[in-house]
Amino acid sequence: MMNLDKLREQALQEWKEIKYPKIPIITVGSATCGRAAGALDVLSAIKTKLEENSIQARVFEVGCIGMCYGEVMIEVTLSSTPPILYHQVNTDIAQKIIEEHLLHNKILVNHVLGTRDHLKYEGINPFSEHPFFKNQVRIALRNCGIIDPENINHYLANEGYKGIEKALSLNPIEVIEEIKKSGLRGRGGGGFPTGTKWDFCYKSDSDKKYLICNADEGDPGAFMDRSLLEGDPHSVLEGMLIGAYAIGANEGYIYVRAEYPLAITRLKIAIKQMEEVGLLGDSILGSNFSFKVKIKEGAGAFVCGEETALIASIEGKRGMPRSRPPFPAEKGLWEKPTIINNVETLANVSAILIKDAEWYSSYGTDNSKGTKTFALAGKVNHTGLIEVPMGMTLNNIIFNIGGGIPHDKKFKAVQTGGPSGGCIPSTELDLPVDYDSLASVGSIMGSGGMVVMDEETCMVDIARYFLDFTQKESCGKCVPCRLGTKQLLLMLEKITQGKGEMQDLTLLYNLAEKVKSGSLCGLGQTAPNPILTTLKYFRDEYILHIQDKVCPAKVCKNLIYFKIDPDKCKACALCFKACPVNAIKGAVKQVHVIEQDKCIKCGVCLEVCPPKFNAVLKLSGEEEPKNE
Amino acid sequence: MDGEVKTVSADNSERSELIPILQEVQETEGFLSEKSLEKISKSLNISQTEIYAVATFYSQFKFTPPARHKIKICLGTACHVKGGEKVLEAVKRTLKLENEDTTPDLEYSVERVACIGCCALAPCATIDDHVYAKLTPNKIQHIITEMEG
Secondary structure: OOOOHHHHHHHHHHHHHHHOOOOOEEEEEOOHHHHHOOHHHHHHHHHHHHHHOOOOOEEEEEOOOOOHHHOOOEEEEOOOOOOEEEOOOOHHHHHHHHHHHHHHOOOOHHHEEEEOOOOOEOOEOEHHHOHHHHOOOOOOOOOOOOOOOOOHHHHHHOOOOHHHHHHHHOOHHHHHHHHHHHOOEOOOOOOOEHHHHHHHHHHOOOOOOEEEEEEOOOOOOOOHHHHHHHHOHHHHHHHHHHHHHHHOOOEEEEEEEOOOHHHHHHHHHHHHHHHHOOOOEOOHHHOOOOEEEEEEEEOOOHHHHOHHHHHHHHOOOOOOOOOOOOOOOOOOHHHOOEEEEEHHHHHHHHHHHHOOHHHHHOOEOOOOEOEEEEEEEEOOOOOEEEEEEOOOEHHHHHHHHOOOOHHHOOEEEEEEOHHHOEEEEHHHOOOEOOHHHHHHOOOOOOOOEEEEEEOOOOHHHHHHHHHHHHHHHOOOOOHHHHHHHHHHHHHHHHHHOOOOOOHHHHHHHHHHHHHHHHOOOHHHHHOOHHHHHHHHHOHHHHHHHHHHOOOOOOOOHHHEEEEEOOOOOOOOOHHHHHOOOOOEEEEOOEEEEEOOOOOOOOOHHHHHOOOOOOOEEEEEOOOOOOOO | OOOOOOOOOHHHOOHHHHHHHHHHHHHHHOOOOHHHHHHHHHHHOOOHHHHHHHHHHOOOOOOOOOOOEEEEEEOOHHHHHOOHHHHHHHHHHHOOOOOOOEOOOOOEEEEEEOOOOOHHHOOOEEEOOEEEOOOOHHHHHHHHHHHHO
16 A cells, blocks of 8 residues: 655655744734634735845745634744744734844734743743633644645644555454544534444445535534634545545535635645545555545535435435435435535544544543534633533633633623524533533533623523524424424514513423424424523523513613713713714713614614713613603 | 526536536526526426526525625624624615615625624624624724725
């Protein structure tokens, strides 16, 4: 069998020149989130500055290191200094860094996040000691934010494709056994043991089998797969090679959301590079294993994340699920045995084969091995993408890694598992995060969205929001889901509008249970979870909406109003000018008043009122002021 | 599709090519016109009804001409929690849109999208493929007013 020794030797040489450079190396984190924060502007500012000063340097883009709140991030390595990571960089700061760090060897301490590679330097600590990173274990995300995702050599130099080399030296059963032993479970939400799933497909007798990578990450509030594909596409593709070899597939698909253009671009580049070095195509690395892979762009249907719907979509049909069995492992794409694995699962597969099952299973809990990535978002200080060992408590994730709630607000709930998951209250914060514990409180692991909510989040509104989503995304095939989610939504709308009655709560609960037990696929079966968990943990909020017509979080439009505190108003006219419907009376030096019948409750006045005045109040439940 | 329909060759006439073809046509022409659907139907030998059934299932496909600027407001969970709905309202208000989602002069269209994966920078929106992060009603109002010049 051929191996990659020669290629890897070159790659390691290239990597060495980055780690111990002769000329300065500058990397810019430019995944979608980095770009949203202005990474591409920073990149061009750096290039301009380098040119102006005729500095020879090597600049390249890397994926996301996960610290989205710290974007834009750049890293500078000189022959004389270790890699220094800067955060919250804009074009001005970037040019200043070039000026000071590159030209005068002076580190801009104020913008430094830390050093890389556990090195201490002149009082600067390694970024790995930062609370955001300290408790993380990065397996799936091992290369994200470190390597250039468009350069296969960077992946090769970091043990890349050693996993497929190892797999090809084993027989398929041994590969499956290794994955079984690792305890890896599907990371897309289902949590089914990956090795067992492969085993079913391996045993299905067929002339043709398929392996599909499910990158149809549709959960609102989740961006793990996007980040992984943008930051390290080769780790996922290597996982696909290993899986395909194990089950005996020689064709594969990556079903990826069209909303992820950068991920698609980087996958295409990665696939081309693999073809060039013989990692795709016939007789891979000289073995008798052949594999080719195609990218299929999703066309915008959440339900296509469901296995059988996804298959229908690839076949060119409406993406509607069918009942199982037969499971895709027996009858999938074009009736042939098919395995569908999630992006993160596959990135773990390559890691397991590169190291081994024992190492992998040393992380995690009894029934949930390894690590899990989470997209930490919402009302939390350190928003970003994290990877932690299974079993870490919610408390640790939200308050240590996440840095707690902004503006000293009170934590209310954390939502896991997207529209299929539930809202977990503060009393359950000591819960270890694994498949079984999350299920025990009515939520699910899901694909890894974790949205933190504070006192300003209305739990009835959140339930309404998710039902609005699932109701729109219901494919309409089965009645409980099609009609049930609609009725659930109508009831929740009624309550958030202040028109609810107490009996709605019983009806809501009963119907939610029916939709859960009667729906055909995962979408309908889990759609009621946000209602059931909020009813269980936040029933008092429902009752306040119904009986007192109060929205305690001051979110539900029909139940709130805005008022200007005449004692605090300095008559600066900011709100007066900003109000889009001219509902504010007053003039310069004349205290402003909101005309309630004109007010559309957009909140712009509250937004523009200077914090030092803090004169605009948002109220619920108190008597609305009459127009004066 | 002025006669230059990508002729569907024998080897990709498979049914599975339908969605990629629809995507390509929409990419080049901006939307799926009746005329295009008719041509696709003939070359793939799939009935127009069937093609229409598939195309309407997916939210990506549009059947009316697109506006010059496409505004997509993210209403993923993180954006919702951080006030995405208010950003959407502000956009519609600024563009004087009520139930419709495209301005009569076809300059702007507004669409709510489930999640663009920038949750950490919520609430966000895209205008013609440029991502705007950490928006507020006031901020987006200014962005649009500036675009209108």
